[in-house]
Amino acid sequence: MANDKEVTIYDIAKRLNISPATVSRGLQDHSSVSKKTKKKIFDEAAQMGYRMNHFARNLRQQKTKTIGLIVHELKSNFITSVLAGIEKVTTEGGYDLIIAHSSESYIKEAANAQNLFHKRVDGLIASLSFDTIDLAHYKPFIDKDIPVIFFDRVEQDGNSTVVIIDNAKCGYIATQHLLNQGCKRIAHITSSLQRNVYSQRYKGYLDALADHGIVADESLLLVSDLSEEASITAAMQVLQMKPLPDGIFVTNDFVAAVCMRTLKEHGVRIPEDIAIVGFNNDAIGKLIEPALSTINYPGNDMGEIAARYLINHLNGVSRITQTNTIVVRSELIVRESSLKNVQAPHYGK
Amino acid sequence: MANDKEVTIYDIAKRLNISPATVSRGLQDHSSVSKKTKKKIFDEAAQMGYRMNHFARNLRQQKTKTIGLIVHELKSNFITSVLAGIEKVTTEGGYDLIIAHSSESYIKEAANAQNLFHKRVDGLIASLSFDTIDLAHYKPFIDKDIPVIFFDRVEQDGNSTVVIIDNAKCGYIATQHLLNQGCKRIAHITSSLQRNVYSQRYKGYLDALADHGIVADESLLLVSDLSEEASITAAMQVLQMKPLPDGIFVTNDFVAAVCMRTLKEHGVRIPEDIAIVGFNNDAIGKLIEPALSTINYPGNDMGEIAARYLINHLNGVSRITQTNTIVVRSELIVRESSLKNVQAPHYGK
DNA sequence: ATGAAAGCGCTAACAG
């Protein structure tokens, strides 16, 4: 039975001796169709194995019921969590999701944006690449009133709706925690300061130092990409520092884990010699030794929130422009890697 | 300029004083349109900001240019790799990807399959859930000649095209490696033996034992889900075993890492007391101590291969039915967690 | 090499 003709509303209409319009309305549960006919329609549709043709509908309605997602990288715990959250909400809302990833490249990001624009997504969710320097490639969406929501890595120009955490605050509390542990000389390993997430965390770090009357030392700032190699390099640079730092705030748990390994291989004791705080609360944090203190923030929720806002906007439930910045909760999780003088607690286990 | 009317081929045709049909052909680079007109068409299209309406095209052609993907879980390093591979190939091929995840539930998997069927995907790629016991929900696809490719977690009934690794061989070499290290009493921590991947690995484990003249001890087999809690429980069960095993083959790196942590907390030395081999080559393997020996296999490639086969089939380049089983390479990576008596090498670093 | 015309399946005025 491979090549059955598809069943259309006309076929249903014919069998029931009613008009296709009524079938269409019935299928949409339109209020102006009698219960009886509706039931007949649904039964017949099920019986005949009817499947809606979304293309005809979309063509007619000029809607795609599709949301585009642009991420900088798929192979990331954080992004995967966000994705899961988005997928949940969009599926519930009856939207399809087209995913594009830019591998941290501005060029690819722009190409993806263009592609999704041509595919006519109803809305877009995006997180920026490392080297994305402007938002020009999103302009076609803005011009056509297609809503765009950025999350995590965003440009805070006040013109776009963004879902973020308070990165400055996180940087502050992470650094403050290290200071409270008695650290006096705290290094910061991070990534491109062009991206808000990293520059804000850096700002929080600087503010915390300042509030503790410590003059920031630029040579303690290490910028790199987030690869394993770069992380090893960063750790080696730390080892060269004289005097050695007594604390490091790292912008990413994976990088922190690699650094810790490298430092330990060179005889550095953690946290006694150097205390470490990471960022993201990845699963590895609880598996390495000592367990990694980190900043926890809910990727899943961020995805759900971004998607929910977008869909509400599309459904006319709420207007996006009214809420420009959504800040999601975040918190410090203290584990052994940063506890200099106290008995290790068992948070987050 | 938010509400410009969309540019259609009619608009282009009017401006150029040619017929829409010619524009359509020109845009498709059809051979029966002169170079000159083609150029004019392309220029005008670009100039006017024309975007193809995929719905009209799909409606007309009765194709969706969309591929469905059903996975058991998104938050998995392996799945993410596969996804990245699939995304790459489908994007290159001009296909959209609709992703659905079943959270390891047969019910949800079936619902997702139905949904994608109604959305009329041109093809489907799927990996089965834990408790999926039959393939009935894929029957509508088969009946309509919609190609389905399974990967990793599959049902090898000989009727479907599958992309897999040789799990039995992997189980064999992992176990053999432990035996070669002098292990005599090897436990196996795995998951639902209903799924091919786990049952095959178990088979490999049994075969290796048999080939070394060791009688398998059922009490050394621990089946659980792959959660952190279950992994701790499994480790505790190992600790109860008398005598203690001297090796464990674990079906998943994360589970292995959690087990290792738990065992170490209870004073077990690894690899001296118990040698451990994991599976998947996750990033954590290189970050925990001792570094985890594991089986490496290429998720990315599996994704690319599955997607490529599907697309080739859809494009009529090759017929799927001719190649029923594609086995992807896999290998043992030896690290410190399994090296009982030799100096630790630095493989896989 | 180009044009005319029909139709993919659905929805939304409008009319009753």
Added chain:
DNA sequence: CTGTTAGCGCTTTCAT
């Protein structure tokens, strides 16, 4: 509450 009708934008015979 139901039917009639037109049209969304594209492709594709069939003609020329």
